[in-house]
Amino acid sequence: MVELDYDIVIVGGGGAGLYAALWAAENTILKVAVMTKVYPTRSHTGAAEGGINAVLTHSVGDSPEAHAYDTVKGSDFLADQDAVDIMCKMGAAVIYDIAHRGVPFSRRPDGRIAQRPFGGASFPRTCYAADKTGFYILQTLYEQCLKNNVTFLNEWFLLSIIHNGERVEGITAWDIRNGGVHLIKTKAVILATGGHARVYWNRTSNALGNTGDGTAAALRAGLPLKDMEFIQFHPTGLAKTGILVTEGARGEGGYLRNKDGERFMKRYAPEKMELAPRDIVARAIQTEIDEGRGCGPNGDYICLDLTHLGEEKINERLPQTREHAILYEGVDPVKEPIPIAPTAHYSMGGIDADKLGRTPIKGLYAAGECACISVHGANRLGGNSLLDVLVYGRLTALEAVKYADEAPETNPSVAKAKDDEKRILELMEADGKEKVADLRKELGNVMMKHFGVFREEKSMREGLEKVMEIKERAKHVKVYDTSKKFNTDLITALEFLNLVDLAPAIAVPAIERKESRGAHARKDYPKRDDKNFLKHSVVKLKEDGTYELSWKPVTITKFPPEERKY
Amino acid sequence: METAVLQVFRYDPEKDQAPYYKEYEVPVEGTLLNALLYIKDNLDPTLAFRAFCRSEVCGSCSMKVNGKTKLACKTPMKELVETWKGKPLRIEPLNHMKVIKDLVVDIDKPIEKMKTLIPWLVPDPRVVPTDPMHESIIYPEEMEAYKDQIHCMLCFSCYSACEAVADNERYRGPFAFSKAYRFQVDRRDIETAKEKRIRYAISGGLWSCVQCQKCLYVCPKGVKPAEDIQNLRGQAVKKGFTDKPGAKKLKHFVDWIYATGQINRLYLPEEVYGNKEAREKLTKAYTEMGVEVWEVPKPTKGLMKFRDIYLEILSKEDKALDLDYSHVRKIDKMVSDIFKADICTIVDKAHEEGRSSRGLISKLKGLLGGQ
């Protein structure tokens, strides 16, 4: 068994991972490595189109407090306000930092970074780089990592986290390219493995590999996951594939219309209209569809109308939206409205971490979408995730450097690696009664049906039963490809098994949270209930395979809960 | 349901003696990536390929279809079937990179090559504030200069299609030059880095590109490496990196055409490759064959007007194909020695009296040291 030895391993090469790597590389001479299952520039951060929120020095009238307030209000008061405060105050600093490193932010005529309005924000504070903000950020961070000679373990797959109950000691990983389980010794680990919206396999805006691998590994290592019931459904996914139409399309003035051509948002959010926060728009769309006002022969989608913006503006501001609509939906938004429906988009919940990204295990940090700090609470505002990704990438890097500088050498046992090897062998020798592709699809359907935009006790209980049944059946999936090199059959299976581990962690708190808050909309409990549920859910996986739920208080500093109206 | 047959390249270096093709029947629906996922989910889970975003932003899924480089998630199956009129579609991995398995190739090498060209911003502290809370001002117009290059998503389609990569192992690859060029035209990037990039670009094969334009055609993101390479060459010449045959050839063309309206086939070998005997040998050979040759082409009628236009184009384009005036003056001298008159006199004689663009001409005369 090959052993690798580092001081800090960053798992994930998306926005959070690369920014962490950069800040670590520039602030320490410790041995730092970035491990990622896809080449860094292919991470899902590259798909973020709309932009990144921050109050800049030239944002007139706006302030970090206003940003914090909007964030907390958007979160339906479930966000931890101390963390939100940190994030919003660091906004300008991270934006200027990445701009100085080369991110080609769109500019105003006077040469300053341009900002546009985005859902749930009281001022135009979303910085953007055409409609490829995440792409440019990711490319730039990668360039800067190359500049700093960061060590990359590209196409390596995290399997398990090793700790002694107090400190992290190492991880195990599969080298995709050459095959083989490796034991990696390290003093600190930053998990930056991204989200898990692929639980909703058939209707999601996420990349094929956003399967919550780091979150699942943390769960299996006994770490708590927080607020997992909160999954954001983006209101505008292309009807056929779930591929995203950026919120920028509404930011630039797009209209949502039902089959009668009515701009129905006036009934749901009269003031903000199409620019109301995502959860509200998603529910409005789902309600229109459910109540028979959807468009198309099956009435199962809504129209996003950009035609009045004109070809020039669409080409200039929303080129990618146009391209995708033509390619994946067969509709040219210059001429026709785009068919859209809600799509699973973002995981608010994740690995329980504090306002500096620390988990209960020393030396283990979480940043980006896999983490639940929580700065997004029950609902994330558009443009706040990239900010979270950068702020916490940087903060965890600095924390990890500080920790690893002083931490003692670790001595991870090989037991875990041997276990993982066995687990993989067993997958190859399984009976194959079940197929990954089928079960994965089934899981996706169950989750969408029972834990989708709207939820309800009875249906959720049924749903959980089905999920547990799928989990049971998943023991029979087989990996047919027995080769070592680039075994994508194995990776697909491991990813699916992670999804299966995470699904109950979403379902259990969803059933127990008997209120509606943010993205968690219950038909049987349509109101927010601060008396009983102004608290974080915490799920742990017990040795016997059951999921244990507990609750944890929310940190409230400046903004007392109030009704969330737009 | 309409179906099509994919003949997919299969090769597992651990097991297979040689690559082979396996046929799969897939629905004609959605993109080529959908078809490959269909195979993996329903027909054969052992097939290996890369894909991630499925929406043409991550650059994972480029491959060849009947020899043409395609991004699988950007290629509708319908289009393929129509283009190839129902013929089988042969799906193969990209060229010029080692196959790891099936459609997966080793992309580390092109990345390493790219790294040698400093494909990152080296901020000039006079332009980019070192104070992290200070914004650096960039006007939207400035960003036009690199608006295409920043779209490169490292899909390596161009690398696979490139003639120069095929010929020369060391050749850095089209995308790598585009990545480098993006910083060459960024005001924030420091001059010393720009200088280095040019030097490294030259040793990385800048002059080996044969301008076949394939990179430009295959790029799914509208990057135009072939053009960027031309511009880099221009910068190289402007920065005085004129010792490579490619640069010398360019200089020869520009200067001779400017000076006389024609290139000079007798001087080319000497000026580009330093071959001093070539002129004599060529003159002799041409004369023996009865072909008329001139040591210096006779300046054409309207040359001065032609020079005006030429100069105007060069300055407007700022392609940096700077004229080497001392070279031009030497040519002028040859012309006047041979034709026994100052170049301006010769040309002026051929002109009608009282031409309108006198202002520019006299400026030119000043430049050239004429009367």
Ligand SMILES: Cc1cc2nc3c(=O)[nH]c(=O)nc-3n(C[C@H](O)[C@H](O)[C@H](O)COP(=O)(O)OP(=O)(O)OC[C@H]3O[C@@H](n4cnc5c(N)ncnc54)[C@H](O)[C@@H]3O)c2cc1C
């Ligand atoms: C279509 C779309 C548009 C969006 N638009 C916006 C927007 O406009 N503004 C905004 O603020 N947010 C947006 N978001 C959300 C935002 O993009 C993501 O939340 C954010 O990019 C997550 O970044 P990350 O670094 O946490 O994870 P990712 O970028 O997803 O990176 C995860 C990394 O972890 C690695 N990894 C995962 N599992 C493993 C494993 N097992 N082993 C090794 N490595 C692993 C991956 O290779 C990858 O490098 C959007 C999201 C989507 C889906």
Ligand code: SF4
């Ligand atoms: S134009 Fe040059 S870089 Fe482009 S493919 Fe041809 S040889 Fe390669």
Ligand code: SF4
């Ligand atoms: S230049 Fe175009 S074809 Fe070449 S790697 Fe970049 S995106 Fe791909």
Ligand code: FES
């Ligand atoms: S899957 Fe990302 S570009 Fe095709």
